Amino acid sequence: MTRPRCVLVGPPGSGKSSVGLALAELLRLEFRDTDSDIEQLAGKPIPEIFFDDGEEHFRALEREAVTSALRSFDGVLALGGGAVLAESTRAALAGHTVVFLSVELADAVQRVGLGQGRPLLALNPRATLRHQLDQRRPLYQQVASATVVTDGRDVPEIALEIAAILRSG
Structure with a gap:
């Protein structure tokens, strides 16, 4: 059965894409981001999907x-920040190695900027991001096999920590 070596979850600004790429390189695996898959499925960027549909x-x-x-990918997989909102997705993650990239509001705001290209952060980005962090944190924790704090840390350091978790697990 094909399954991802590791699934990364976390809010916008937690580093899912950058850490995922670094981790995949470290493990000599492919990296895949479901947000990119969605854009391919829809044939347009995510902000347009929100606006149009x-x-x-x-x-x-x-x-x-x-x-x-x-079901079909065996590398490092990053899910969009809101993917865990779906109960069916949380159920599908059971049995997978899921790493929650935890980030606090200050670092998240610094990393995502103030919402460009992120439709859910378009209006009051700081308040929206704070609400998302509060609302989603329990869901990330529910699906996670491990939690890695990303605040104040660089991408290679985080990728190395996750690689060590995967080796020990």
Whole structure:
């Protein structure tokens, strides 16, 4: 059965893409981001999907992309920040090695900027991000096999920590 070596979850600004790429390189595996899969499925960027089709349509595409990747991909997989909102996605993650990249508001805001290209952060980005962190943290913790704090740390250091977790697990 094909399954990802590691699934990264966390809020915007936690480093899923940058850490995922570094980890995949370290482990000599491929990296895949379900947000990219969604853009390929829809044939347009995520902000356009939200604007043209709405969040519910985006979430349906996201559930489809995550389910497909969990079944068919064997590298390092990063999920979009809101993927864990779907109960079916949380259930599908059971039995997978899931690493929650934890980040606090100050670092997240610094990393994502103030919402460019992130439709859910378009209006009051700081307040929205704070709400997302509070709302989603229990869900990230629920699906995680391990939690890695990313605040104030660089990408190679975080990737090395995850690689060590994967070796010991």
